[in-house]
Amino acid sequence: MRLPGLARLVQANLQRRLLRSLLTLSGVAAAVALFLLVESLSAGLDSALSGGEAARTLIVYRQNRYCPQTSFLPQNEATRIAKIDGIESVLPVKVFLSNCRTSLDVVAFHGVPAEQLFATRKIELIEGDRAAFEQRADAALVGRAFAARRGLKVGDLFRFNRLEVSVVGIFRSPEPIEESLVVTHLETLQRSAAVQQQGTVTQFEVKVRDPARARAIAEEIDALLATSTAPTDTRLKLAFLESATAELRELLSFGRLFGVCCVLVMLVLVGNTVAMAVHERRAELAVLRTLGFRPSRLARLLLSESCALALLGGVVGTAAALATIASTHLTLGVEGVMVTFAVSPLLIAKGLGVAAAAGVVAAALPAWNTTRAPIPAALRGA
Amino acid sequence: MAFIELAGVTKRFTKGEHVITPLDDVTLSIEQGEFFVLLGPSGSGKTTLLHLLAGIDRPESGRVVVAGQALGELSPGPLADWRAEHVGYVFQQHHLVPVLTAYENVELPLHLFPLSRAQRHERVALALEAVGLADRADHLPRQLSGGQEQRVALARAIVADPPLLVADEPTGNLDHASAEAILTLFRRLQRERGKTIVMVTHDPNAAAYGTRIVRLDKGRLLEEATR
Numbered sequence: 195m196r197l198p199g200l201a202r203l204v205q206a207n208l209q210r211r212l213l214r215s216l217l218t219l220s221g222v223a224a225a226v227a228l229f230l231l232v233e234s235l236s237a238g239l240d241s242a243l244s245g246g247e248a249a250r251t252l253i254v255y256r257q258n259r260y261c262p263q264t265s266f267l268p269q270n271e272a273t274r275i276a277k278i279d280g281i282e283s284v285l286p287v288k289v290f291l292s293n294c295r296t297s298l299d300v301v302a303f304h305g306v307p308a309e310q311l312f313a314t315r316k317i318e319l320i321e322g323d324r325a326a327f328e329q330r331a332d333a334a335l336v337g338r339a340f341a342a343r344r345g346l347k348v349g350d351l352f353r354f355n356r357l358e359v360s361v362v363g364i365f366r367s368p369e370p371i372e373e374s375l376v377v378t379h380l381e382t383l384q385r386s387a388a389v390q391q392q393g394t395v396t397q398f399e400v401k402v403r404d405p406a407r408a409r410a411i412a413e414e415i416d417a418l419l420a421t422s423t424a425p426t427d428t429r430l431k432l433a434f435l436e437s438a439t440a441e442l443r444e445l446l447s448f449g450r451l452f453g454v455c456c457v458l459v460m461l462v463l464v465g466n467t468v469a470m471a472v473h474e475r476r477a478e479l480a481v482l483r484t485l486g487f488r489p490s491r492l493a494r495l496l497l498s499e500s501c502a503l504a505l506l507g508g509v510v511g512t513a514a515a516l517a518t519i520a521s522t523h524l525t526l527g528v529e530g531v532m533v534t535f536a537v538s539p540l541l542i543a544k545g546l547g548v549a550a551a552a553g554v555v556a557a558a559l560p561a562w563n564t565t566r567a568p569i570p571a572a573l574r575g576a
Numbered sequence: 577m578a579f580i581e582l583a584g585v586t587k588r589f590t591k592g593e594h595v596i597t598p599l600d601d602v603t604l605s606i607e608q609g610e611f612f613v614l615l616g617p618s619g620s621g622k623t624t625l626l627h628l629l630a631g632i633d634r635p636e637s638g639r640v641v642v643a644g645q646a647l648g649e650l651s652p653g654p655l656a657d658w659r660a661e662h663v664g665y666v667f668q669q670h671h672l673v674p675v676l677t678a679y680e681n682v683e684l685p686l687h688l689f690p691l692s693r694a695q696r697h698e699r700v701a702l703a704l705e706a707v708g709l710a711d712r713a714d715h716l717p718r719q720l721s722g723g724q725e726q727r728v729a730l731a732r733a734i735v736a737d738p739p740l741l742v743a744d745e746p747t748g749n750l751d752h753a754s755a756e757a758i759l760t761l762f763r764r765l766q767r768e769r770g771k772t773i774v775m776v777t778h779d780p781n782a783a784a785y786g787t788r789i790v791r792l793d794k795g796r797l798l799e800e801a802t803r
Contacts, residue, residue: 484665569627
């Protein structure tokens with residue numbers, strides 16, 4: 195049977211039990227949506243850990259401290275660190291978070307010296323004015339993910355916990371985690387009523403010239419500050435991020451199990467629908483075989499019905515997941531590391547592929563059994 | 577060689593501990609263009625015989641040859657192709673696909689042939705016209721009467737122009753007038769188009785339309801009448 199005839203029969207059979215088809219479709223849609231949300235968060239985490247500058251960036255942090263709110267380092271140590279051979283730049287950063295624990299709506303401020311920002315971080319303004327940021331002490335640049343989440347635009351005032359800044363620019367960054375930040379002047383953040391920690395920073399971001407020497411330089415920094423009032427723990431940025439997100443990754447591995455369960459639920463749903471449909475239509479399928487339809491053609495028909503149902507559910511579920519991500523702009527923050535839900539064409543293809551595969555697998559056994567059953571017995575079963 | 581040849585055909589079923597033998601060493605020849613009627617009480621093996629010569633079942637022993645093809649030599653795929661080309665089957669219950677219109681039901685067998693849409697349309701229109709239902713093409717089976725449904729099933733059986741039509745109690749569920757209409761159509765197909773028709777019935781009035789009537793009793797064939 196060529197496509198138009200097959201497609202018409204598939205469509206007619208799906209419409210035959212419309213309520214059942216819609217219920218199955220809804221179940222598949224929910225399963226695919228949950229699967230994609232879990233996978234997009236995993237992809238977001240992978241993306242957060244894959245910044246291009248991570249290999250030559252060191253994070254100098256207060257020893258034995260895990261939350262940015264409790265890491266205090268004297269700002270003037272930046273000068274001593276910068277003298278170590280092989281270091282390209284040292285960026286003092288004051289981090290202020292709404293919540294140090296894992297949270298879905300974290301607000302993260304990074305206070306940095308305005309004159310150093312564009313030289314050390316590869317951010318690019320997509321709206322607003324760099325000069326305005328450098329000239330105004332209360333100015334802030336907002337990452338585009340955060341701007342979208344909070345509906346911020348240039349000219350807006352953003353108030354949070356006794357801290358008020360004026361949005362003068364929105365930026366993009368090759369490092370996805372930076373796109374969820376609010377970047378302010380270091381001194382403004384230190385002086386703010388919410389922080390009140392003048393002269394101290396949370397961390398230093400150190401860029402080294404040769405990534406091969408990064409570990410050795412980290413040891414040198416820690417040795418230099420070992421006897422100071424604030425001993426440090428310096429790590430490669432990647433290791434720092436991995437450490438900060440370790441719990442989240444554990445949680446996500448459980449989430450992935452949840453995603454697998456979603457796929458299994460999909461299989462059971464579609465399998466049940468196909469099995470019921472095949473059972474109800476066993477005489478009809480036997481008649482088609484009597485007319486001369488080869489077993490392989492009938493198997494194709496059943497697989498097509500199942501796949502169509504699963505794929506339709508997959509499309510609806512994918513659309514629902516994308517709409518949820520686009521409308522909420524959720525960001526998962528953990529210890530100051532911001533993880534966004536990352537959607538890519540590959541991930542969408544994965545969701546639809548999983549749905550289609552579930553359709554094929556679910557229909558395989560009923561199709562095999564039906565097309566191998568003796569025709570007279572199937573006709574008698576009418 | 578006759579159009580249909582059954583030689584020493586035996587068919588058995590196992591039902592629980594019992595072995596039933598609806599056909600026991602049956603030998604039969606049917607010539608091309610015959611309107612062959614098989615009479616017999618329920619459970620006498622009429623339908624089983626029909627299944628064997630339509631190629632939808634296989635005997636335990638013996639040989640079935642139809643249109644020069646020994647059916648036992650074909651595997652399921654080629655046997656399905658053979659059925660599409662050679663056999664039109666009319667069931668006691670019409671067995672139309674309920675979600676397809678009369679037109680789409682009649683068109684179904686044509687999807688198995690390399691025909692253009694226009695060619696399929698022409699054949700479906702002719703078949704529906706032959707059974708007097710050209711004006712019901714867009715109706716779903718549930719919108720048709722029992723007699724009309726059976727006529728659509730007959731149109732589906734003849735649309736691919738197979739040389740053999742097999743009919744299993746085609747008038748069993750119909751009123752007298754509808755039954756007459758169906759049987760008259762069968763007679764026309766046999767006389768005007770030279771189709772070989774094998775019809776199973778237990779109704780003597782329906783049997784009277786045949787050119788040859790054979791009774792099946794306890795797995796054996798008994799010749800009754802030839803015209």
